[in-house]
Amino acid sequence: MSGTLASPGAASAAGPEPRGLTARSLNEDVLRLIGRPGPVWIVAFVLDLVVLLIGALALRNEIVLGLGVGGWTRPVMWATYITNFVFWVGIAHCGTLVSAILFLFRSHFRRAVYRVAEAMTVFAVLTAGLFPLLHVGRPWFGYWLFPYPSQRGLWPNFRSPLEWDVFAVSTYLTLSAIFFLVGLIPDVAVARERVENPVLRGLYRLMSAGWTGSNRQWRHFYGAYLYFAALCTPLVLSVHSVVSWDFAMAQVPGWHNTIFAPYFVAGAIFSGVALVINLLIVIRRAFRLEHLVTLEHMEKLAKLVLLTSTIVGYSYLSEIFMAWFGPSDAERDLFLSRYFGHFWWATWTMFTCNVILPLLLWFKPVRRSMPALFVLMLFVNLGMWFERFVIIVTSLARPFEPYTWGVNYRISWTEIAVTAGAFAWFFLFFLVFVRVLPAFSITEIKETLPVPRRRQP
């Protein structure tokens, strides 16, 4: 038990606590999600499979016919796939923020929402990891990205930011999956004792590894959990910094900028929290869990979106200022082109969704209205997808050599189908997750309940 950051019951004074819960009813509330799916879930699952199939067919088309069907046009050789990669890595960041960083900061409101965020992290990294493989054209040679002693003695170029990315993203996937699975152990042990389905029971027995909640287990569990959090915190900050350096290390106008690392990290948390809000709104409504994930929880997440929106907005304005104030004509020209050129619509979609619309979150009624928050968070993620599109495509479409400026990239149907398929891939994992594993942390929410004492201190 050593290493526990807060004694049970300590949260009540520090943050919102779920209402009207007892230790027993909490088990029932959370485990109620597991089991036989209803018609809405089945319809969502089938639709998801259909979209995934369309994406898979588009991908098959591209592998057979070549990368040309992917809409690449010189000089825009990084387009939607890398946009999707950065978008999904960004989405992943919220989970680690909520589960690790807020754990270290003893922010107790995270307890009710972190499992959903953590699951989202793992599934988002799994989705992000697809795109560099698709982008290289021959995904079956993806293992060439990793260092291994080959017959030819060749090794990856460790001075390349793209290789840094391989290390950063694969480390992130490994640690976020471990953090997620370790955090599940006490909860699946509870589920193990209750579930009747033999397949699920076998799964929980495997995942719980014989957990009994003994003092020895708790002692080392929280000792290790603290260090997982301590390791994941610098990791999450480094991963999107490294992703940003894929761009910032190049001298392409619009990319070669020292603000990129914090700008990308803030944007990642911004979009990730927005998607967590969307998912939580659906789950708490579908399973009637408003007493578990309260309006206070949702409002705190909305404030996090507002905070990161201001950082993202500051970054946009800072980029514009530096282009105007700095010595580079190419940079100045690029920003004029970005906001008033061929892709003006993408840039203004980005700016409107990420800077202007989130200003509504200054108003408490908006933060506490679930329909308003849901729609607003959809716009935030639309804007964040376009942010990555703008950074990648507009910069590549306006390089130093003016003779290439006339060639304008157009998104292809293959890219649209693969992008939609990636969303379906992500939601496929998520739909299965809410029906198979405890989507809320029984243990951590239980820690927010009053400690059962015969004699009150």
Place this chain on the structure above:
Amino acid sequence: MSAPGGGTEAARGRTHRGVMGVFTYVDDAEAAIRALRQAGHRDLQVFSAVPYHELERALEQPPSPVRWICLAGGIAGLVGGFALCIGTVLWWPLVTGGKELVSLPPFVVIGYESMILLGGLFNLIGLLLLARLPQRRSPAPYDPRFGEDRIGVWVPGAGAAASRAGQLLAGNGADEVQHHA
């Protein structure tokens, strides 16, 4: 009493010898642990749905040594990351972009990520080893109520010592005292 995941311990041919006290209140369990330790019982096992500081203090548990295993992994990762970069560029000296072969600043990223990766993996291994996971057999009779809202205090032993332990558990507010022989 059942084994974790179903089936009784007796049905599996496994028996435990000792006394299990089942408590509702943390302060009762804490008082029982202190009394048992004063009576010379040092190998107690406590089961609960969440960790409680009160019980941790009563058991006088030191911090988990898993942090040293994690530190060892972090150091191994940091050294290994730099060694991988430096070793491979020296093994196959291929100049790219006119840069130094051994370019330490870019290698910092690989060293840093490797440090976190191995630190995390060692942390996991440390947790599994120290918590003795996965375990097929619980060190005490397991009750699914311990995953809900009850606290179990297990005192291994038999005979007169077990009887005295049972009295101490009952005297400190245990809802149930179960003797396993």
